[in-house]
Amino acid sequence: MKTKVFIDGREGTTGLRLYERLSTREDLTLLVAPEEGRKDPVIKKELMKQSDVVFLCLPDAAARESVALAEGLSCKIIDASTAHRTLPDWAYGFPELSAAHRKKIAEGKRVAVPGCHASGFISLVYPLVQKGILSSASALSCFSVTGYSGGGKKMMAEYESGQRDISLDSPRQYATGQTHKHLKEMSAITGLQLPPVFLPVVSDFACGMVVSVPLHQSQMQKVLTVAELTEFYQEWYKGEPMIEVLSEPESFVASNTLAGKDGMQLTVAGNDDRIVLIARYDNLGKGASGAAVQCFNIMTGKDQTTGLVL
Secondary structure, eight states: EEEEEEEETTTTTHHHHHHHHHTOOTTEEOOOOOOOGHHHHHHHHHHHOOEEEEOSSOHHHHHHHHHHTTOOOEEEEEEOOSTTOOOOEESSGGGGOHHOOOOOOOHHSEOOOOOOOHHHHHHHHHHHHHTSSTTOOOOOOEEEEEGGGGGHHHHHHHHTHHHHHHHSOOEEETTTSSOOHHHHHHHHTOSSSSOOOEEEESSSSSOHHHHHHHHEEBBSSSSHHHHHHHHHHHTTTTTTTTTTEOOOOSSOOOSSSSTTTOOOEEEEEEEEEEEEEEEEEEEEIIIIIHHHHHHHHHHHOOTTTTTTTO
């Protein structure tokens, strides 16, 4: 029997990529709202009633409204917004973090897809805090370069316009007031007592992302070398097809080399005094729709990589 799926909000960048990922699959049926009724709560609730799984690709407030609409229904929900990522009754959609994370996704009815920037930071920091290599009281920083597709349709139109502003030719730092919406999950999921100082940058390429976390050796409670940290991550993510831990750092770490793919690469660089932890992936892949599809596969008992590009 085919799984019935409804994507609520498939007009945005994440929703469109998600639709592309699912539309060619023969193991599911996509339910689609008529264009004139895609925001109508009566129509949406009826589609939810018919669905086994509902994806939410909506702003936070709209996602909360859709969750309320689904109250009492049997459908499972995978939410790509920020709205539910730190709530205890929602599974956090990063199954590679631990067996407990994977189990909660597999057995739950409510899953929150990680934020794009947060995915890289958490993949690097969560294991270190869990194993006591970093203290939960650590004061960290995070630098992230992303493609402009993460800004949605409006930003994409600005960058792809033939008469765009000259400032778009340069990388642009934003959210300098330290209020970025991913900060809450970056600290909550890793177990850090303090959110990191976060420096996101959007640049002139469509898809891709590199998240970097710098460390001084003195910040580690258990001191590990670059080689030992690499081995640590290789063991932590052993057997995970969507996460590759590179043995050696690259001379130039390009942000867009995994564009169009759904996996993630981790690297440890630097020297034994100053270390840089690096995560690279597609902001719309493992950073959004790819992670959502992976969670869907786990929730419905399929191979986690079904329909994904690695």
